[in-house]
Amino acid sequence: DALTSINNLQATPKEEPAPEEPSKPEEPARPEDPSKPEEEVKHSNLPAEGVKELSVTQPSLEVTTEPIAFNTIRRENSLLPKGKEQVVSEGKDGQVTTYVEVDGSDRKVVKVEREEAQDRIVEVGTQEGTAMPTEGVMNLDFNLPNLKVEKEPIAFKTVRRENADLAKGKEQVVSEGKDGQVTTYVEVDGDNRKVLKVEREEAQDRIVEVGTKEESPSTDSTLKVLKDSSTNLKLIAREGDLNGGSVLEVDKVANQVLEGRRFDAYQIQLKNEKGELVQLKGAALVQVAVASDVANVYAMNANQELQEVKFEQKGSALEFVAPHLGVYAVVYKDAAQPSAPANVETPTPQPMGEDKPLAEAKGTVADSTSKQLPATGEEVSSTLLPALTLVSGMMLFFFKKEMKD
Incomplete structure (x- = not known):
């Protein structure tokens, strides 16, 4: 309101003083007319007389500060010698700041700011036996306690659990075990021991799964027996080793004599x-x-060489393990009956499968044998001769049967 009044004063032009007129004789006063009401008195910011320029006083801001004293807190420390003190943190005073608007005799609080005091913290030692003397020699030596760390292992356990999806008799490790440990922190002060902290890390069990699933025998491991009806020879093997074979065929040449030995060939x-x-x-x-x-x-191998095969005989039943299929000869212990003259012509043995006229395969058994023996000039052992001649003999007999078929 004061500022508005000042602006109105500045906007109103100042009145020039009029020139003085010669004085006139005073007129007698007229009586007041009672019929006319008195005019309303209008108030104005402009003074009717006196100085026209006014001064306006604005309100002022007053700032007052009041201190807040800090407190001293004392707390015990069992690791500090008795009678000794140490300051952990220094104290700091706070304060309250008040902003007041002053307008003449009027006072108005505008704002209050408060900064809290920070306490002064002092630790007081309570450890017995290390109090500082109040008098006498002050430079004393004392031993501080030591910290000892003790570790004790915890062995892991092996847990075995069943697995219905694993074959019976089999095992598998799901997770390896790991040892744990107990760590103890001990404060040692001479003969005194004080446990400060204990940390425990648990062991991790070793888990092993044991299979309980009953498995049916594999078809590959199932034994299968094949029999040749003409010779009653049986072949027993695992189904997987038969390689898809299902029909057994056996050709037999019986009661053959060669170099005084009687044998059957299959x-x-x-x-x-x-x-x-x-x-x-x-x-x-x-x-x-x-x-x-x-x-x-x-047994005759692919190179037409004889290999001796282990066998077992029980009465009239003979069984042996055949490493492969092909030609086999069973040689008997008893001597053969007298054979025909040696000059009887017999076909020369040929490899099976060759298509040659029978007329070209002429010669004696002795001639065939002599052609296969090395020309060393030395006499062949009597025990080795039957085995060597069997090669020619079996080839001859099966060649004759093949030509006949």
């Missing part, structure tokens, strides 16, 4: 459902009936 073949020849993936057991005691069993 050609064992295995065919699949399509009639194709297949070979074993593994060994097979051969069972066959024999007429008398057996001296040796030989």
